[in-house]
Amino acid sequence: MSGVKFPMSLYSKKVIYGLGIESTAHTFGASVVKSTGEILSDVKSVYTPPEGSGIHPREASRHHAEKAASVIEEALKVAGIGANDLSFIAYSAGPGLGPCLRVGATVARAFASYFDLPLVPVNHAVGHIEIAILEAGFSDPLVLLVSGGHTLISAHSKGRWRIFGETLDITIGQLLDQFGRAAGFASPAGRKIEELAKSAKRYINLPYTVKGNDVQFSGLLTAAKSLLASGESLEDLAYSLQETGFAMLCEVTERALAFTEKRELLVTGGVAANQRLCEMLNAVASRHNTKFSAISSKYAGDCGAQIAWTGLLAYCAGVSVPVEKSVIRQSWRLDLVDTPWRS
Amino acid sequence: MEKLIKKGAEADLYLIDWLDRLAVRKVRVPKPYFQPQLDLAIRSHRTSQEALFLRKARDCGVSTPLVYFVDPKKAELIMQYIEGERLKEALLTRSDDECVELCREMGRVIAHLHSHDIMHSDLTPSNFIISRGRLVAIDFGLSFISKKLEDKAVDLHLLKGVLISTYTEKADLYFNSVLEGYSSIHSEAFVNTLKAKIREIERRGRYARVV
Numbered sequence: 001m002s003g004v005k006f007p008m009s010l011y012s013k014k015v016i017y018g019l020g021i022e023s024t025a026h027t028f029g030a031s032v033v034k035s036t037g038e039i040l041s042d043v044k045s046v047y048t049p050p051e052g053s054g055i056h057p058r059e060a061s062r063h064h065a066e067k068a069a070s071v072i073e074e075a076l077k078v079a080g081i082g083a084n085d086l087s088f089i090a091y092s093a094g095p096g097l098g099p100c101l102r103v104g105a106t107v108a109r110a111f112a113s114y115f116d117l118p119l120v121p122v123n124h125a126v127g128h129i130e131i132a133i134l135e136a137g138f139s140d141p142l143v144l145l146v147s148g149g150h151t152l153i154s155a156h157s158k159g160r161w162r163i164f165g166e167t168l169d170i171t172i173g174q175l176l177d178q179f180g181r182a183a184g185f186a187s188p189a190g191r192k193i194e195e196l197a198k199s200a201k202r203y204i205n206l207p208y209t210v211k212g213n214d215v216q217f218s219g220l221l222t223a224a225k226s227l228l229a230s231g232e233s234l235e236d237l238a239y240s241l242q243e244t245g246f247a248m249l250c251e252v253t254e255r256a257l258a259f260t261e262k263r264e265l266l267v268t269g270g271v272a273a274n275q276r277l278c279e280m281l282n283a284v285a286s287r288h289n290t291k292f293s294a295i296s297s298k299y300a301g302d303c304g305a306q307i308a309w310t311g312l313l314a315y316c317a318g319v320s321v322p323v324e325k326s327v328i329r330q331s332w333r334l335d336l337v338d339t340p341w342r343s
Numbered sequence: 344m345e346k347l348i349k350k351g352a353e354a355d356l357y358l359i360d361w362l363d364r365l366a367v368r369k370v371r372v373p374k375p376y377f378q379p380q381l382d383l384a385i386r387s388h389r390t391s392q393e394a395l396f397l398r399k400a401r402d403c404g405v406s407t408p409l410v411y412f413v414d415p416k417k418a419e420l421i422m423q424y425i426e427g428e429r430l431k432e433a434l435l436t437r438s439d440d441e442c443v444e445l446c447r448e449m450g451r452v453i454a455h456l457h458s459h460d461i462m463h464s465d466l467t468p469s470n471f472i473i474s475r476g477r478l479v480a481i482d483f484g485l486s487f488i489s490k491k492l493e494d495k496a497v498d499l500h501l502l503k504g505v506l507i508s509t510y511t512e513k514a515d516l517y518f519n520s521v522l523e524g525y526s527s528i529h530s531e532a533f534v535n536t537l538k539a540k541i542r543e544i545e546r547r548g549r550y551a552r553v554v
Contacts, residue, residue, distance in 0.1 A: 095550040150549065155508075162508040166549065168497070203380050210485065212465045212501035243378040247385075250376065251353070258352035259469070283376035331550040335507075 020308025090311020450524025
């Protein structure tokens with residue numbers, strides 16, 4: 001069985017603190033964590049694009065550069081510790097938007113150099129998974145990661161998170177955001193769509209595409225957008241879009257659950273904040289006598305805590321990088337990340 | 344006589360007696376957590392597709408269970424019981440040489456399906472049973488007809504994904520053996536374009552290394 005080697009065992013008596021910086025997309029976040037598994041602070045500032053638009057990478061990165069100092073300061077203040085109490089600084093090294101990642105990495109490098117701290121690169125997707133595992137208290141779960149950047153099903157085996165199913169085109173977050181954009185909402189639009197769906201009157205047939213353990217959402221998006229343009233009710237479409245897209249996710253999750261025979265099911269990432277999705281997944285889990293947990297809404301979306309906590313696990317397992325060799329990777333697939341803290 | 348033999352993700356399988364023969368009753372059970380209209384549409388569509396493609400696959404020389412009875416409204420299918428070991432387990436327990444030969448045979452079966460434009464859409468070692476020295480293909484619920492190279496490549500790409508997540512270190516060996524078997528049915532030129540397409544699909548994958 002896979003399980004985390006708890007950091008405390010490596011630092012028998014000494015409790016350590018770490019700072020994590022998140023900046024992959026719309027969110028600039030900073031968080032301080034303690035090796036006992038406590039999240040002492042989690043501060044964020046989110047760039048919001050104008051109504052009807054998506055994230056503009058340059059504009060988002062400008063936002064991050066402006067807010068970085070105050071967000072980090074606040075994170076340290078809330079945690080009640082100074083920079084000298086820290087043992088390391090972790091940053092989200094990818095995958096994500098280049099200009100945004102560069103801001104977080106630059107800030108982290110400066111901080112590491114100035115305070116002479118080890119620098120720990122963290123994969124953003126692993127961050128979503130680890131923070132959810134910490135919260136749920138799980139040891140070896142099947143994970144559904146649903147966000148604007150990811151839609152995949154994963155379980156840990158032989159040192160890496162292996163992918164058991166994923167989207168072959170766009171993510172569930174993109175599906176919701178791009179439909180939202182067509183309806184005139186700003187991204188992320190998931191919450192708005194969830195609200196609208198509650199007042200729907202009927203289900204409209206939409207394309208349902210499952211291939212093996214993989215899904216495709218682009219046909220569903222095109223159909224929903226063209227029905228919206230032809231005057232179908234927005235509420236009915238929001239409802240049908242959710243029902244269809246989430247059913248696809250539940251189906252492949254259930255297949256992966258039956259295949260891997262895991263006893264824990266975890267959903268994490270921004271779209272995990274959707275109540276309807278969680279309700280459906282909970283039913284899938286109970287059908288297979290599996291424990292279910294969804295990340296709480298405060299850590300569902302991108303946050304510093306996911307980077308800080310994963311950074312702590314990585315740092316305790318000996319992961320760090322010299323400033324001059326620290327890079328960002330816009331493309332960094334989950335299954336290419338070594339995770340030496342998990343057996 | 345009726346005995347539950349498998350509770351799958353999608354369907355429950357029962358071993359039954361059908362006119363004095365051992366048969367399997369496959370029921371796609373309602374999913375109460377799905378929108379009811381969508382749930383019924385999926386279950387009945389897949390049931391009829393499965394019956395259709397079990398038959399089509401047979402017609403192109405691929406061993407599949409015989410279909411005895413179909414009821415799309417109840418999402419129920421009764422078919423021949425195939426006795427044997429699943430390829431999934433065989434690939435975990437048998438010697439490398441035997442596994443390579445089994446993967447080649449799986450490749451040949453897939454090639455036969457593809458030469459008749461049948462996309463299985465759920466190619467995994469769980470969906471092949473080794474019975475009396477032959478590979479029997481099952482689970483055609485997601486199958487469809489296509490002439491597109493893209494669809495054939497996706498079909499194989501899915502199999503590659505399953506091999507990697509299940510047999511990690513052996514995945515390359517197994518997948519190359521599948522392609523070897525496939526090549527014995529199709530022309531080298533076709534297989535080369537297919538391999539190039541599979542690489543293209545991999546590169547399209549989210550956050551795949553930018554080449």
